[in-house]
Amino acid sequence: EAGVTQSPTHLIKTRGQQVTLRCSPISGHTSVYWYQQALGLGLQFLLWYDEGEERNRGNFPPRFSGRQFPNYSSELNVNALELEDSALYLCASSWDRGTDTQYFGPGTRLTVL
Amino acid sequence: GENVEQHPSTLSVQEGDSAVIKCTYSDSASNYFPWYKQELGKRPQLIIDIRSNVGEKKDQRIAVTLNKTAKHFSLHITETQPEDSAVYFCAASEAGSYQLTFGKGTKLSVIP
Numbered sequence: 001e002a003g004v005t006q007s008p009t010h011l012i013k014t015r016g017q018q019v020t021l022r023c024s025p026i027s028g029h030t031s032v033y034w035y036q037q038a039l040g041l042g043l044q045f046l047l048w049y050d051e052g053e054e055r056n057r058g059n060f061p062p063r064f065s066g067r068q069f070p071n072y073s074s075e076l077n078v079n080a081l082e083l084e085d086s087a088l089y090l091c092a093s094s095w096d097r098g099t100d101t102q103y104f105g106p107g108t109r110l111t112v113l
Numbered sequence: 114g115e116n117v118e119q120h121p122s123t124l125s126v127q128e129g130d131s132a133v134i135k136c137t138y139s140d141s142a143s144n145y146f147p148w149y150k151q152e153l154g155k156r157p158q159l160i161i162d163i164r165s166n167v168g169e170k171k172d173q174r175i176a177v178t179l180n181k182t183a184k185h186f187s188l189h190i191t192e193t194q195p196e197d198s199a200v201y202f203c204a205a206s207e208a209g210s211y212q213l214t215f216g217k218g219t220k221l222s223v224i225p
Contacts, residue, residue, distance in 0.1 A: 004156075031211065033212075033213075035215075040217075041217070042202065042215045042216060042217040042218050043157070043202065043204075043213075043215040044215075045212050045213065045214065048211065048212060055211075056210065056212055058212075090156070090157070094211070100145040100147070100162075100206050100211055100213075101147065101159065101162065102147075102159075102213060103159065104149075104156040104157045104158070105156060106155070106156045107156060
């Protein structure tokens with residue numbers, strides 16, 4: 001069984017630019033979660049999508065947004081990049097809203113210069 | 114919202130010794146508590162989890178205990194090995210939210 005996949009692996013952007021990160025969940029999983037892992041800050045919850053809808057978002061500004069497609073894959077968009085957005089962005093998936101267990105992808109390392 | 118505190122932030126043990134990592138949570142409605150292991154440059158891997166209707170769960174050298182009254186849970190690793198060296202994260206999830214709140218992590222170093 002293939003795990004959660006994310007692309008790209010690494011990304012370098014400059015302040016003010018926009019970026020799109022992609023995530024494919026484990027086959028059969030319908031929920032996708034996005035987390036930001038900045039150095040020394042642990043994992044911060046960003047967004048949760050289930051069945052194509054945004055179900056919850058963490059304490060992040062509106063320039064962080066995303067969507068989930070009919071095949072349950074997901075995109076995370078970050079507009080007007082700031083230096084502090086440099087982090088590892090992790091995607092996780094789970095079976096459905098009735099299951100808590102989340103499985104993580106390898107992450108996308110974003111560097112903002 | 115939920116707040117999870119994790120201690121210690123770093124832990125060094127000799128190979129073969131035991132390691133204990135402790136977490137406290139603030140929301141009494143939380144009912145799911147997973148532990149993740151993250152090796153350098155790799156994804157977090159679920160190693161064990163426990164739900165609020167269980168006080169203890171064990172899987173080979175790893176065990177987790179939960180005290181709902183005190184709102185704390187702990188990870189116990191026995192007979193540590195060098196490959197146990199990693200950052201360990203605890204998390205808590207409130208019933209119905211399916212959103213994990215993570216502790217800040219413990220860097221475990223097992224010295225051969």
